[in-house]
Amino acid sequence: MEFTHTPMIMAASVVTTYMASVTPEVRTEHYVVPYISANVALCYYLYARADTLTALLISLGHANGCFLLISAFLTTMRRLYLSPLARFPGPRIAAITGLWNVNEVRLGRVSRTHKALHEKYNSNIIRVGPNDLSINDVDALDKLYGPKYLRGDFNQVFNIPACQVIGHMRHVQQVLRYLPTPADGERFSKTVDGILDAHRSLQPSSRDILRRLQGRDKVTGSIIADQDQKQHVMLILTVGGHSVSTTLTCILAALGSRPDIQEELVREMAFAFDGQGSFDVDSVGRLKMLDCVVREGLRMFPPLQGGTPALVPKGGIVLTTGEVLPEYAQVYVGQRVLMMQERYFCKAAAFCPERWMKHEPPETDSPSVKEPRAWIPFGYGPHSCGGRALAWQELKLVIVRLVWAFQIRFSHGDFDFDHWVAEIKEYFLSEPERIELVFEPRSPSAA
Secondary structure (H helix, E strand, O other): OOHHHHHHHHHHHHHHHHHOOOOOOOOOHHHHHHHHHHHHHHHHHHHOOOOOHHHHHHHHHHHHHHHHHHHHHHHHHHHHHHOOOOOOOOOHHHHHOOHHHHHHHHHOOHHHHHHHHHHHHOOOEEEEEOOEEEEOOOOHHHHHOOOOOEEOHHHHHHOHHHHHHHHOHHHHHHHHOOOOOOHHHHHHHHHHHHHHHHHHOOOOOOOOHHHHHHOEOOOOOOEOOHHHHHHHHHHHHHOOHHHHHHHHHHHHHHHHOOHHHHHHHHHHHHHHHOOOOOOOHHHHOOOHHHHHHHHHHHHHOOOOOOOOOEEOOOOOEEOOOOOEEOOOOEEEOOHHHHHOOOOOEEOOOOOOHHHHHOOOOOOOOOOEEOOHHHOOOOOOHHHOOOOHHHHHHHHHHHHHHHHHHEEEEEOOOOOOHHHHHHOOEEEOEEEOOOOOEEEEEOOOOOO
């Protein structure tokens, strides 16, 4: 290609960059088909003029190199200085490319990094991507996650093309059923069969969820097939299993660091149940310290730390601080970022269930809850976790039975609990490091 064509390439780069400069920016995958089509047309154009294949390839490489370099330069300048998000502080590399955030996700430290950046720049809003902001202001919750909130990039997995792809999976299931089932899967399948058989022999006084699954539809008169009932039970047993077990592990570790809280729980249970270890949902709901332990555990160890992305609606949003969020920017209000702030929870880094027991104005240096609205372990608004009530009761029932029967301590006396907490990773859901706890049976008199 002659150098006289270079201005045309520069013009194409400028036009492309301008067309992609809207907020939110055009997604990279949307460039692929036009880019390939342009290269096909360019090859056809060069083929008619090039003397040899080598000359054609050199010209094609020159054109693509110029186009990509100029586009990258213009995009970098626009994101750094001309973007509506350019006024917000944050790492410059994060403003230039989303690969910075990809690396943070790979390392499992997104929320920790966002929290550190808020502290470093002393700002409620930081820029963590070309079109991404992180906010640590509780007043932004109502404006961003209300009934009409716009979902961010994650919503792409629920669009029509994604559903069409997933729809083909049902045909794959017809093939997979002929493959051998792993031993663990076979045991789980037999367990579910046993649950269904046992439930059919019961005569419950109320219509629980399994009874409804086994009943006849009032409109169509049809009954769910046994195999479909089994799939529903499998889903009920597994949904939320990772999140609840992770939070439970962290709470038990936290109790291992606070023997005094364990003893207070035992005293509360002994007083409430007159020394009888018979616990159900209603009776456990009356234990105030247990409620505080679970609430504090969810504050420090939320299953989802980074929050879900939301798009700023058209026209932008004005926060109570006077700061303006540009329209269609993608915003994160992370659970960890919000619930580990000193301005909302005094001594936020410490596991202090007693902070939830105070009703009077606390002392400035005591663990306290300064802003209850900042407690959002299950998310916020109408799209928060639908299984929060079940998770809440699961955590309470397991903790109360374990603490009643056992004294929990670390297997190593010099275990650094604070360091272990600081090293908890997140890959969408939290992933704590391995921890060894010792469960010593309590004597009957102590329990």
